[in-house]
Amino acid sequence: MKETVGVLVMSYGTPESLEQVEAYYTHIRRGSAPSPEQLKELKDRYEAIVGGVFPLRENTDRQVHNLQETLNRENRNPDVEFVCYQGLKHARPFIEDGVGQMAADGIKKAIGIVLAPHYSSMSVAGYIKRAQEKAAELGLKMTFIESYHLHPKLIKALSERVSAKLDLFEEAGADRGSVQVLFSAHSLPERILSIGDPYVDQLMETSKAVAESAGVTRWQFTWQSAGRTSEPWLGPDILDTLHTLSEKQVKDVLVAPVGFVSDHLEVLYDLDIEAQAVARELDMRLMRIESLNSDPLYMETLSDVIIDKWKQFD
Numbered sequence: 001m002k003e004t005v006g007v008l009v010m011s012y013g014t015p016e017s018l019e020q021v022e023a024y025y026t027h028i029r030r031g032s033a034p035s036p037e038q039l040k041e042l043k044d045r046y047e048a049i050v051g052g053v054f055p056l057r058e059n060t061d062r063q064v065h066n067l068q069e070t071l072n073r074e075n076r077n078p079d080v081e082f083v084c085y086q087g088l089k090h091a092r093p094f095i096e097d098g099v100g101q102m103a104a105d106g107i108k109k110a111i112g113i114v115l116a117p118h119y120s121s122m123s124v125a126g127y128i129k130r131a132q133e134k135a136a137e138l139g140l141k142m143t144f145i146e147s148y149h150l151h152p153k154l155i156k157a158l159s160e161r162v163s164a165k166l167d168l169f170e171e172a173g174a175d176r177g178s179v180q181v182l183f184s185a186h187s188l189p190e191r192i193l194s195i196g197d198p199y200v201d202q203l204m205e206t207s208k209a210v211a212e213s214a215g216v217t218r219w220q221f222t223w224q225s226a227g228r229t230s231e232p233w234l235g236p237d238i239l240d241t242l243h244t245l246s247e248k249q250v251k252d253v254l255v256a257p258v259g260f261v262s263d264h265l266e267v268l269y270d271l272d273i274e275a276q277a278v279a280r281e282l283d284m285r286l287m288r289i290e291s292l293n294s295d296p297l298y299m300e301t302l303s304d305v306i307i308d309k310w311k312q313f314d
């Protein structure tokens with residue numbers, strides 16, 4: 001008989017409707033409700049992008065579905081079948097719900113992976129801790145993938161996207177070599193620097209590998225989407241970076257948000273609306289690489305690391 005291996009696919013989670021934004025935001029804030037101003041500000045951002053559909057939800061659903069197909073196609077072990085379960089950090093089905101569903105379905109062994117390539121004690125570690133605790137409670141054996149930020153298929157998928165946009169710049173009359181490429185990711189509080197967190201190094205490694213693979217020499221790394229709290233967050237922020245580049249007479253900028261894998265608020269609002277507005281004001285041409293979403297190379301990245309992990313499962 002075939003052995004069923006559970007795969008807990010974890011992602012940030014998004015509301016399902018504008019009415020759910022308050023509960024979602026409260027969950028992100030560890031149970032403390034946002035002020036009316038904070039809530040309005042977040043709702044306004046969602047309203048600016050969603051048009052009735054919260055894109056991250058559909059994207060995550062499709063990623064989980066396609067990953068299961070990819071896993072069972074790529075898997076060479078006829079005695080094993082992979083079944084994917086979704087577990088979200090801040091929305092239903094929560095990480096604990098996903099683990100609970102695996103246990104209810106009789107799954108004994110499972111692998112956990114996050115739809116974010118870079119490890120941080122303030123992001124991926126939190127997902128893993130919650131899954132691990134629920135799994136221990138339910139007697140499920142779980143092992144986790146912490147990062148996959150240099151997987152060759154991930155680098156290929158990202159560098160193809162960079163090259164495709166550089167082609168567009170060229171078609172629009174720009175000199176390919178004069179385009180400044182900005183690799184970006186979600187900022188985190190600066191205090192991660194003092195605790196030996198690998199997040200920054202991993203992001204630099206991904207950026208360097210993508211730049212090399214796409215033949216890009218003019219590039220830098222910048223942060224985006226910093227939280228609105230009083231403590232310092234990693235910088236420079238992309239909006240400041242655009243101002244600095246404008247002062248240096250840079251006209252053409254391509255942003256590659258390599259810390260994200262889906263179209264969602266940080267991409268569709270923070271880059272496509274907010275950063276785009278600043279670029280317009282500065283008379284710069286700003287383009288963004290397409291998000292990975294369910295790109296087959298991304299699905300294969302995930303399935304490769306999961307199948308490898310399964311081979312070491314004891």
Ligand SMILES: CC1=C(CCC(=O)O)c2cc3nc(cc4[nH]c(cc5[nH]c(cc1n2)c(C)c5CCC(=O)O)c(CCC(=O)O)c4C)C(CCC(=O)O)=C3C
Nearest residue numbers: 012013014015028056116123186188226227228264265266
């Ligand atoms: C590292 C990281 C990733 C990437 C890795 C990963 O994917 O895990 C990420 C992704 C995402 N973050 C998202 C949304 C939000 N994050 C917030 C707040 C925060 N993010 C943080 C970190 C990260 N976030 C942190 C340290 C905070 C401060 C509060 C806290 O300490 O937790 C807030 C509150 C308001 C605001 O600050 O804007 C919102 C609405 C969405 C969904 C968008 C959608 O629904 O389309 C996604 C994919």
Ligand SMILES: [Fe+2]
Nearest residue numbers: 012186225266
């Ligand atoms: Fe976030």
